[in-house]
Amino acid sequence: MIRMIKFSILATVSFISFAIIFNFLSHREPIFSLKAIKITGLKEASEKEIMATLSPYIGTNILTVNTEGIKKAVLSHPYIKDVRVKRVYPFYLYVEIVERKPYALWVKEDGSMRVVDEDGFSYRGMRRNEEGSMFLIHAANEKDVKEALTILNKWFAEGLISRDFVSEIDYKDGGIRLISSENVEIILGKEEFEKRIKKAKAVLNDAKRKGLLIRSIDARFEKGAIIREKREG
Known part of the structure; x- marks a missing residue:
């Protein structure tokens, strides 16, 4: 019984410690700040136009950056059919674009x-x-x-x-x-x-x-x- 109580206390302390460390690290801008976004798959769409929609995300925390928001921003361009966003720790985002094809x-x-x-x-x-x-x-x-x-x-x-x-x-x-x-x-x-x-x-x-x-x-x-x-x- 005592062993179970000790284990429970240890697990709780470990969880709280992890949460505190994660919260601390995730708000340390110099370490986890998003520094660059790499875009692939562009043929017809302008990289300049796409980057204009993504530039507000530069400098945000890569651990908490809203990847769904990034997808939505890129998909707002009429040439874009699909997009995949991948975090590349500790500084980058990889944005893979699938353009619409003339049919x-x-x-x-x-x-x-x-x-x-x-x-x-x-x-x-x-x-x-x-x-x-x-x-x-x-x-x-x-x-x-x-x-x-x-x-x-x-x-x-x-x-x-x-x-x-x-x-x-x-x-x-x-x-x-x-x-x-x-x-x-x-x-x-x-x-x-x-x-x-x-x-x-x-x-x-x-x-x-x-x-x-x-x-x-x-x-x-x-x-x-x-x-x-x-x-x-």
């Missing part, structure tokens, strides 16, 4: 274009010579852009079509109209998208075997599809 061009109703990532997040304007490097999404708003990409990305993942197959997608009121990379219009309507895109692909493959040049395929019909051929000359 498609959103053509707004006023004709202006915005670059979106694979999730449909619009994060910057189009730059010179970018128009031909990505497929176009015609949509009224960012919500429709995201819905259109959700559908397309599912088809890409399942192998129904490839990214190279798509030149443009028009997503309006839940309806889909595609322009293929070979400039074939494919009308899918508002339902049974996968069934209809498979039908359109079958029609295109059959037309190639027969040497036919297709201008448009309307795949909205239960039996077959309406096909318009290109006129030579």
Whole structure:
């Protein structure tokens, strides 16, 4: 019994001592002051802009610095998709950034274009010579852009079509109209998208075997599809 009491007292004293030492050390600015922040992963975003959001943290205590606050500050930049923050004792923070990657061009109703990532997040304007490097999404708003990409990305993942197959997608009121990379219009309507895109692909493959040049395929019909051929000359 006496041994248990001694052990309990010793444990309590040890805990209190540790707490006092930790509190003392964590407030000793010269030893645990954050002196530098190293940033990696930047390609498009400006390091100067990122550092401007992080500079208020320089000089704070590395043991108690708010890493979640740092993440939030970095993620406020539209180019940044994800960020990881790691303490490197005793003086540094390591900030690893994952930027958004250009995936498609959103053509707004006023004709202006915005670059979106694979999730449909619009994060910057189009730059010179970018128009031909990505497929176009015609949509009224960012919500429709995201819905259109959700559908397309599912088809890409399942192998129904490839990214190279798509030149443009028009997503309006839940309806889909595609322009293929070979400039074939494919009308899918508002339902049974996968069934209809498979039908359109079958029609295109059959037309190639027969040497036919297709201008448009309307795949909205239960039996077959309406096909318009290109006129030579």
